[in-house]
Amino acid sequence: MSVLQRLFGFHGGVKPDYHKDASTSLPIAVAPTPTFLVIPLHQSIGGPPRPLVKAGERVLKGQRIGGADGNASSAVHASASGTVVAVEMRLMPHTSGLSAMCVVIETDGRDEWVANQPFDYRSATPTQIRDYLRDAGVVGLGGAVFPTYLKLNAGKQGKLDTLVLNGAECEPFITCDDVLMRERAAAILKGAAIMREMLAAGKVLIGIEDNKPEAIAAMEAAARAANAAAADAAIEVVAVPTRYPAGGAKKLIRVLTGIEVPHGERSTDYGVQCFNVGTAYAIHEAIELGRPLISRIVTVAGNVKQARNYEVLFGTPMQDLIALCDKLPDSDRVIMGGPMMGLLMPGEDVPVVKATNCVLVGSKKLFPPPPPEMPCIRCGECAKACPADLQPFEMYWFSRAKIFGKAQEYNLFDCIECGCCAYVCPSRIPLVDYYRFAKSEIWAREVEKEAADVARERYEFRLLREEREKQEKAAKLAAKTAAGREKAAAAVAEAAKPAATPEEEAKKALIAAALERARAEKSLVHPENTADLTPEQQAEVSAIEARRAEIREMAKPQLRQDD
Numbered sequence: 001m002s003v004l005q006r007l008f009g010f011h012g013g014v015k016p017d018y019h020k021d022a023s024t025s026l027p028i029a030v031a032p033t034p035t036f037l038v039i040p041l042h043q044s045i046g047g048p049p050r051p052l053v054k055a056g057e058r059v060l061k062g063q064r065i066g067g068a069d070g071n072a073s074s075a076v077h078a079s080a081s082g083t084v085v086a087v088e089m090r091l092m093p094h095t096s097g098l099s100a101m102c103v104v105i106e107t108d109g110r111d112e113w114v115a116n117q118p119f120d121y122r123s124a125t126p127t128q129i130r131d132y133l134r135d136a137g138v139v140g141l142g143g144a145v146f147p148t149y150l151k152l153n154a155g156k157q158g159k160l161d162t163l164v165l166n167g168a169e170c171e172p173f174i175t176c177d178d179v180l181m182r183e184r185a186a187a188i189l190k191g192a193a194i195m196r197e198m199l200a201a202g203k204v205l206i207g208i209e210d211n212k213p214e215a216i217a218a219m220e221a222a223a224r225a226a227n228a229a230a231a232d233a234a235i236e237v238v239a240v241p242t243r244y245p246a247g248g249a250k251k252l253i254r255v256l257t258g259i260e261v262p263h264g265e266r267s268t269d270y271g272v273q274c275f276n277v278g279t280a281y282a283i284h285e286a287i288e289l290g291r292p293l294i295s296r297i298v299t300v301a302g303n304v305k306q307a308r309n310y311e312v313l314f315g316t317p318m319q320d321l322i323a324l325c326d327k328l329p330d331s332d333r334v335i336m337g338g339p340m341m342g343l344l345m346p347g348e349d350v351p352v353v354k355a356t357n358c359v360l361v362g363s364k365k366l367f368p369p370p371p372p373e374m375p376c377i378r379c380g381e382c383a384k385a386c387p388a389d390l391q392p393f394e395m396y397w398f399s400r401a402k403i404f405g406k407a408q409e410y411n412l413f414d415c416i417e418c419g420c421c422a423y424v425c426p427s428r429i430p431l432v433d434y435y436r437f438a439k440s441e442i443w444a445r446e447v448e449k450e451a452a453d454v455a456r457e458r459y460e461f462r463l464l465r466e467e468r469e470k471q472e473k474a475a476k477l478a479a480k481t482a483a484g485r486e487k488a489a490a491a492v493a494e495a496a497k498p499a500a501t502p503e504e505e506a507k508k509a510l511i512a513a514a515l516e517r518a519r520a521e522k523s524l525v526h527p528e529n530t531a532d533l534t535p536e537q538q539a540e541v542s543a544i545e546a547r548r549a550e551i552r553e554m555a556k557p558q559l560r561q562d563d
């Protein structure tokens with residue numbers, strides 16, 4: 001039974017047209033494996049995984065191809081068996097049109113799995129379970145793709161009062177959680193049981209918007225069975241009023257428990273943690289079946305003949321899914337996600353990733369171009385609609401004027417980009433575009449500042465190192481000079497010593513006098529320049545030469561001794 005009396009309201013929100021029926025008339029189908037899978041390595045919040053494969057390598061389905069690298073990183077796996085044909089930059093499913101590193105696999109149609117081993121989480125430590133889920137690539141499938149292992153932490157108290165499962169799925173057109181709950185309710189609750197055990201949570205509340213009666217019925221039946229098996233009544237399914245964005249984690253916590261988690265704080269500090277129902281299913285698959293996250297349910301809807309939900313391997317081109325649903329000729333765009341929070345894709349050939357809950361095909365008829373933007377009239381309608389209690393028009397003014405510091409003062413980063421403000425704005429101002437612009441500018445400046453700080457630190461370190469080397473050189477030179485002086489002083493002292501015998505003393509004096517005479521004579525004339533001399537001068541030079549030879553002869557033993 002749903003428990004309506006427990007519900008609390010939340011500020012703001014809107015009631016757009018939901019367009020959900022078109023994609024729920026058929027059960028989930030499995031999308032065919034494409035010939036080429038383009039699997040981006042970076043598919044979740046946190047650091048990009050490092051590639052573990054090279055071109056030419058054969059890979060099996062479920063084999064890790066990207067290893068978690070750094071604190072908040074999460075692994076990525078081959079979605080099918082085949083051969084890696086490239087590890088290269090490819091276009092990402094993002095409005096920016098930027099590329100990122102991808103592993104391209106040519107599939108072999110054999111669908112060969114790696115050996116799947118269930119994980120015995122009951123005999124593992126919490127750290128081991130978290131490491132296992134990180135390496136299994138399990139991330140939040142509600143759209144935020146936050147690594148699940150980081151959220152499986154009961155906070156300061158080591159236990160929680162409430163584990164919330166989010167099945168609200170409030171965004172128009174998207175029904176992937178709805179059909180998952182209809183068809184795989186028991187498996188979702190098995191995943192929830194694992195999370196409950198890890199978080200020591202007292203109870204489990206499953207919030208589902210009341211426009212999904214089939215999902216509510218299926219989950220209630222599964223909850224009754226699970227409660228009976230556990231002999232308790234810990235799991236409750238709660239139908240919540242349909243109002244966008246009731247599926248925001250903080251909004252759903254507020255509606256189900258009455259707890260208002262303040263800006264910048266964690267819900268675990270208030271005894272609550274919230275996971276998407278798809279994430280609970282992925283945890284069950286990873287732990288009890290040993291299957292890493294390689295696929296998800298994706299709604300294909302919008303301007304197509306037959307909207308439907310498919311189980312899709314990550315890396316499958318969106319155009320393959322759109323072809324399955326037969327897009328209409330006037331289609332002019334593809335959006336990943338819903339019309340309120342979705343991202344316009346740079347093309348149809350971008351791959352399905354973990355964040356892809358919906359591939360929405362658009363046309364001018366389905367999404368008419370908005371009338372021209374008019375000036376803000378300060379009517380305050382945006383503030384009334386904002387579920388995050390912000391002042392959207394103030395953030396708009398400062399974002400537009402590029403006074404980003406003031407925009408931040410108005411809590412720009414608490415904006416969940418739900419689009420309610422733009423939806424109600426009578427001036428048709430695309431407010432969320434301004435907020436996204438301001439956020440990306442602030443992030444870019446932060447990155448630039450960090451890079452400048454690193455460069456400055458490196459420069460200062462280089463200056464320090466050069467100064468140290470200069471000082472070391474000066475010290476070495478001073479030491480060398482001092483050693484030279486000591487040596488010279490020692491030589492003088494040695495020369496001042498008296499000779500051992502009077503004969504040697506006399507001989508030394510004789511040698512010194514002769515050397516002095518020779519130096520004087522050498523300064524007068526050089527034997528090689530005798531050609532121009534008179535015969536008398538030549539005779540004198542010969543005499544000098546003879547005396548030099550005599551002196552050298554006398555000096556020989558003494559010089560050898562000095563050597």
Ligand code: SF4
Nearest residue numbers: 376377379380382425
């Ligand atoms: S709703 Fe639009 S016109 Fe009204 S205050 Fe907000 S931004 Fe301005």
Ligand code: SF4
Nearest residue numbers: 386415416418419421
């Ligand atoms: S987009 Fe941001 S500012 Fe606008 S209503 Fe949503 S949370 Fe508020």
